[in-house]
Amino acid sequence: MAQFELLLPKMGESVAEATIIKWLKNEGDKIELDEAVLEIATDKVDSEVPSPSEGILKKKLFNENDVVQVGAVIAIIETNVNAAIEEVTPKPTASIAIAAEVKETIADIPFVPTSEISKNGDSGRFYSPLVRSIAKAEGISMEELETISGSGESGRVTKNDILAYLPNRGKNIAKTAVQAPAQSNGVASAPKIDAEKKAAPAPTTAAATSAIKVPEVMIGPDDEIMEMDRMRKIIADHMVMSKHVSPHVTSYVEVDVTNIVKWRDRVKKDFEKRENEKITFTPIFIEAIAQALKEMPMVNVSVSGQNIIKRKHINIGMATALPSGNLIVPVIKDADQLNLIGITKKVNDLANRARNNKLLPEDIQGGTYTVTNVGTFGNVMGTPVINQPQCAILAIGAIRKKPAVIETPEGDLIGIRHMMFLSHAYDHRVIDGALGGTFVRRVADILEAFDPNRKI
Secondary structure, three states, X not given: OEEEEEEOOOOOOOOOEEEEEEEOOOOOOEEOOOOEEEEEEOOOOXXXXXXXXXXXXXXXXXXXXXXXXXXXXXXXXXXXXXXXXOXXXXXXXXXXXXXXXXXXXXXXXXXXXXXXXXXXXXXXOEOOHXXXXXXXXXXXXXXXHXXXXXXXXXXXXXXXXXXXXXXXXXXXXXXXXXXXXXXXXXXXXXXXXXHHHHOOOOOOOHHHHOOOOOOOOOOOOOOOOOOOOXXXXXXXXXXXXXXXXXXXXXXXXXXXXXXXXXXXXXXXXXXXXXXXXXXOOHHHHHXXXXXXXXXXXXXXXXXXXXXXXXXXXXXXXXOEEOOOOOEEOOEEOOHHHOOHHHHHHHHHHHHHHHHOOOOOHHHXXXXXXXXXXXXXXXXXXXXXXXXXXXXXXXXXXXXXXXXXXXXXXXXXXXXXXXXXXXXXXXEOXXXXXXXXXXXXXXXXXXXXXXXXXXXX
């Protein structure tokens, strides 16, 4: 018999950890090749971890709700292959490693319990499960955590930031504890945070200047209390963070899409027969947005502290409604490099897999701009919330027949046209009204200039 190490797989470049949601197998259970052993979740997507080998689940190395690093050994599977048995032990966590480094410095300091670290601080800055885990293990309060300078996106504290902070913190705490006068009961007072650290600047975001005060909610006798599911909690946190980070401005433009509607009505049957794909309006809109982004690259940006990151690739996310009512945003990579058929195939594939919970982590990563179709719900316009760390999002309204003025060489006429509103929300820190308004007008112009005789 041999023992096989089941590792937490890599789930995309920006995903370094995952939370174990549920073990699908118990110790002693038989596992088939490629059979799912457990369910995991990141802040982006849920997925299952299959076994690359058949055998018996001998040992689980982590429990449900544990946060695990990518590449860590999460379980031992006993296989039928004859080989020498290799003893496997889980790798020490980052907090254990740091504790060992500063053990001599802080060994004599009394333990100071800390309150639970929430995902978002008063500044609106997000803290990953790993950072919160290390902070809790090292007795770092939320107040102290907020003072740590972050090198991540939007000033976010990364694992490296908190690990670099800990050794010096230990020395400062030890120094403070030695100098602090003893209490009347003979026990040293709790160490205070180093004044230098306490004065460290908070992340440079609009939210850093004020804290959120949540009003008390009165519950009536007939009211029903429903706990948010995990995805709804993530969405809620992300939306609140976005509103705190970015000052939103929204510009509106009405578009005449009559040529597009007539063209689609004419070609959709032949298109489906030839390509085995249905063509909707969404690929046409994404094609126009990609062209406008290529012409105005300063809309395709992100903000990191005091720096503007101009994205080289045009990766357009499309907000997709799930059967649960939640939203997810799969991404069409390099949309400007695809023709209309290619975009259509990508849109249909991502939408279908989203609705069937088959998206991969990389399918929802790397977006640089987002489009959301509020017209699907019969809405004519909206004020969408920017999908951080992007700086802009476009909402597409319902297409409606309306009387409109038609300009012709012979004079103006009143006719029935297919009209639609575009709502462009953008981050006013880096996108001014002139650029944000010009961009959405350019998208409208591209759509209105659509060739009704275009070949598929």
